[in-house]
Amino acid sequence: xxxxxxxxxxxxxxxxxxxxxxxxxxxxxxxxxxxxxxxxxxxxxxxxxxxxxxxxxxxxxxxxxxxxxxxxxxxxxxxxxxxxxxxxxxxxxxxxxxxxxxxxxxxxxxxxxxxxxxxxxxxxxxxxxxxxxxxxxxxxxxxxxxxxxxxxxxxxxxxxxxxxxxxxxxxxxxxxxxxxxxxxxxxxxxxxxxxxxxxxxxxxxxxxxxxxxxxxxxxxxxxxxxxxxxxxxxxxxxxxxxxxxxxxxxxxxxxxxxxxxxxxxxxxxxxxxxxxxxxxxxxxxxxxxxxxxxxxxxxxxxxxxxxxxxxxxxxxxxxxxxxxxxxxxxxxxxxxxxxxxxxxxxxxxxxxxxxxxxxxxxxxxxxxxxxxxxxxxxxxxxxxxxxxxxxxxxxxxxxxxxxxxxxxxxxxxxxxxxxxxxxxxxxxxxxxxxxxxxxxxxxxxxxxxxxxxxxxxxxxxxxxxxxxxxxxxxxxxxxxxxxxxxxxxxxxxxxxxxxxxxxxxxxxxxxxxxxxxxxxxxxxxxxxxxxxxxxxxxxxxxxxxxxxxxxxxxxxxxxxxxxxxxxxxxxxxxxxxxxxxxxxxxxxxxxxxxxxxxxxxxxxxxxxxxxxxxxxx
Numbered sequence: 001x002x003x004x005x006x007x008x009x010x011x012x013x014x015x016x017x018x019x020x021x022x023x024x025x026x027x028x029x030x031x032x033x034x035x036x037x038x039x040x041x042x043x044x045x046x047x048x049x050x051x052x053x054x055x056x057x058x059x060x061x062x063x064x065x066x067x068x069x070x071x072x073x074x075x076x077x078x079x080x081x082x083x084x085x086x087x088x089x090x091x092x093x094x095x096x097x098x099x100x101x102x103x104x105x106x107x108x109x110x111x112x113x114x115x116x117x118x119x120x121x122x123x124x125x126x127x128x129x130x131x132x133x134x135x136x137x138x139x140x141x142x143x144x145x146x147x148x149x150x151x152x153x154x155x156x157x158x159x160x161x162x163x164x165x166x167x168x169x170x171x172x173x174x175x176x177x178x179x180x181x182x183x184x185x186x187x188x189x190x191x192x193x194x195x196x197x198x199x200x201x202x203x204x205x206x207x208x209x210x211x212x213x214x215x216x217x218x219x220x221x222x223x224x225x226x227x228x229x230x231x232x233x234x235x236x237x238x239x240x241x242x243x244x245x246x247x248x249x250x251x252x253x254x255x256x257x258x259x260x261x262x263x264x265x266x267x268x269x270x271x272x273x274x275x276x277x278x279x280x281x282x283x284x285x286x287x288x289x290x291x292x293x294x295x296x297x298x299x300x301x302x303x304x305x306x307x308x309x310x311x312x313x314x315x316x317x318x319x320x321x322x323x324x325x326x327x328x329x330x331x332x333x334x335x336x337x338x339x340x341x342x343x344x345x346x347x348x349x350x351x352x353x354x355x356x357x358x359x360x361x362x363x364x365x366x367x368x369x370x371x372x373x374x375x376x377x378x379x380x381x382x383x384x385x386x387x388x389x390x391x392x393x394x395x396x397x398x399x400x401x402x403x404x405x406x407x408x409x410x411x412x413x414x415x416x417x418x419x420x421x422x423x424x425x426x427x428x429x430x431x432x433x434x435x436x437x438x439x440x441x442x443x444x445x446x447x448x449x450x451x452x453x454x455x456x457x458x459x460x461x462x463x464x465x466x467x468x469x470x471x472x473x474x475x476x477x478x479x480x481x482x483x484x485x486x487x488x489x490x491x492x493x494x495x496x497x498x499x500x501x502x503x504x505x506x507x508x509x510x511x512x513x514x515x516x517x518x519x520x521x522x523x524x525x526x527x528x529x530x531x532x533x534x535x536x537x538x539x540x541x542x543x544x545x546x547x548x549x550x551x552x553x554x555x556x557x558x559x560x561x562x563x564x565x566x567x568x569x570x571x572x573x574x575x576x577x578x579x580x581x582x583x584x585x586x587x588x589x590x591x592x593x594x595x596x597x598x599x600x601x602x603x604x605x606x607x608x609x610x611x612x613x614x615x616x617x
Contacts, residue, residue: 079107085143104120227573230572230575259304264277268322277308341414416436448526457478513544549610
């Protein structure tokens, strides 16, 4: 899967939205590549590349009754700054990279298109003060930056409650307090977790094809604008009828219960207020913390539903309550469940341990172990059992300890197109195994490796799945990945499968690529890029484009609308900013990896003429 950007792992969000680091990001880390997942709110179906952030978000602000007019603030944004006079064309990824290069530790960043300012939030006051000291007066991209403290965003849930109370006093809020029926809540949950739940599968495929066609219309407009700006004569404009290059969408072989990974929230039912393990009705920022059982979710297997229901029984009998993101009280947060077609079943609850003694924490671990080895949970034959002890508030990116292995194997194993992959709690693996086989087969076909003399460059390789699947048709494969744990997983899986002609480089793609591409000047590498949702950053695109030996590039996009700018940058006419001959879009193939969701993978093949001997110098 991918969580994208040339230098970002796929866990990262789109470039112009908050990229808050979740309290358990080690687990998406592999997210090792953020893949498109079901388009749901962070607390409904956890993004595979994203771990549920809202549930553990440190909303610790307390209502001050003496100042009822003052909004309650998110504590996740208590250490926030506004950076002014930024170059308007600076992308979110560039800002993040700059702050990281300065040894700053932003927890999340927000930058809107064409604005000359951005917000950055830090984990503590010390980090914020350090950032203000470093950034004030800094010269960057021809601009002198200035910095000031910024107010936290208001807490949506507590302010919503306050407004409702105030409206009650005025006698006009009864309608706001009317609870929905069970059927209405069910439909609300389905609309959040499976927005296409009421469409036939054929209609879903048509809907997704139409979305791709709309994106291609936008691509045509952007390309015409790029060529018009270049002042080239119209006779040199390329063919921009990209819809003619679109192949029929590939359906998912499995539509119901296809998810092999789910993260269930532990919370309260909106009607009965009983402890419930399932999917949240929406995001905290929408004012929603209620949870419904996954009974009617079509993308969740019955086995997953049964594990969630059994854990619900366990928590109801537990001495500890669910974690409440409003009051910051309670302990049980969520339940990770992963299963494989080879019989592997991994279970990992997350538990807030603050306020408990070591002896009490050991008791929690012991109870979980007994439940799945001797109690009612034994019937599930769990092969890998963990527990994650998490802090109530994450004050640094390294504070959350690794999960504790309680029982069974440390990994579960899955087979994909003849290769085996070991999956740890945090490792990235496609949530739709059968759909992944369709996707990877399409990538292999687009790459067109006809003999073993080719070199494959796997950019944003995550755990190396694509590279390993192509290795048997190539002379060598080189994978580039930012996340160290993902690289470690990739190396282990390569060894497991006896793939010896693959190597991995850990680092930012924009830092690794120039030297790597220079070493391949005498070769004709094929590049596979499978970035996070926002796409590759400009430095990565620039490195690829100005490498004359690179004549074929397969782009795998989990969010084509967000990656549209990348497609333009690959194909636009040469300029001072974009050196190297432009690529030409040859064909596109949509692959449905996520039935019932809005998401659809898009595989694109870009090619260009090889350089003449004079060009290659």
